Amino acid sequence: xxxVSQNPRHKITKRGQNVTFRCDPISEHNRLxxxxxxxxxxxxxxxxxxxxxxxxxxxxxxxxxxxxxxxxSFSTLEIQRTEQGDSAMYLCASSPGxxxxxxxxxxxxxxxxxxxx
Amino acid sequence: AxxxxxxxxxxxxxxxxxxxxxxxxxxxxxxxxxxxxxxxNQGLQLLLKYLSGSxxxxxxxxxxxxxxxxxxxxxxxxxxxHISDTAEYFCAVSGNTGFQKLVFxxxxxxxxxx
Numbered sequence: 001x002x003x004v005s006q007n008p009r010h011k012i013t014k015r016g017q018n019v020t021f022r023c024d025p026i027s028e029h030n031r032l033x034x035x036x037x038x039x040x041x042x043x044x045x046x047x048x049x050x051x052x053x054x055x056x057x058x059x060x061x062x063x064x065x066x067x068x069x070x071x072x073s074f075s076t077l078e079i080q081r082t083e084q085g086d087s088a089m090y091l092c093a094s095s096p097g098x099x100x101x102x103x104x105x106x107x108x109x110x111x112x113x114x115x116x117x
Numbered sequence: 118a119x120x121x122x123x124x125x126x127x128x129x130x131x132x133x134x135x136x137x138x139x140x141x142x143x144x145x146x147x148x149x150x151x152x153x154x155x156x157x158n159q160g161l162q163l164l165l166k167y168l169s170g171s172x173x174x175x176x177x178x179x180x181x182x183x184x185x186x187x188x189x190x191x192x193x194x195x196x197x198x199h200i201s202d203t204a205e206y207f208c209a210v211s212g213n214t215g216f217q218k219l220v221f222x223x224x225x226x227x228x229x230x231x
Binding site: 004033035040041042043044045048056091093103104105106107108109110111 | 121123126149151153158159160161162163166168207209211213217218219220221222223224
């Protein structure tokens with residue numbers, strides 16, 4: 001059983017550099033989500049895709065953040081000109097999608113931890 | 118929009134004692150409710166969920182939760198905890214009409230000691 005896979009698991013970068021995270025969802029899932037989790041907080045919604053279409057973006061997602069899901073399979077989250085405040089765990093999740101018995105339950109990957117020095 | 122309040126940031130308990138982790142939600146529409154657990158250096162794992170029907174739901178690892186609509190609560194319980202239950206527990210809510218993103222609480226750290 002292949003779950004949600006995220007790479008890299010850890011990334012340390014200097015302020016101002018660009019970073020990219022990749023997420024491979026469960027293969028039959030149409031919906032893909034990005035959440036951000038900072039220390040002592042619960043996951044916060046960033047954005048989600050239905051197939052390749054990005055349907056909702058949080059106000060947390062500044063112009064420096066961009067997410068793509070070009071073929072409706074894997075997704076990338078890029079952060080440009082990183083700032084120390086971007087340090088967090090970036091979580092990817094997937095779900096079956098509408099018409100597929102989606103109950104809102106999300107299946108999470110193990111996350112990509114970003115440290116900006 | 119939905120929101121979740123987890124009143125306790127940390128709950129210490131001795132092994133084999135019962136535990137209750139509290140969760141209250143706010144929503145203008147009917148909801149689905151979830152409890153997730155996060156072990157150190159791992160992703161979130163679903164413990165249990167309430168979609169409809171019986172208000173008492175049972176999950177994995179001996180946990181259960183009761184949906185109380187009048188009190189807008191969904192407290193998590195276990196009659197006897199183990200050391201291995203030490204983890205962060207998150208309550209989450211979504212609306213049950215159309216697409217509604219999952220909204221999480223701030224989490225409760227359960228610390229089980231011998």
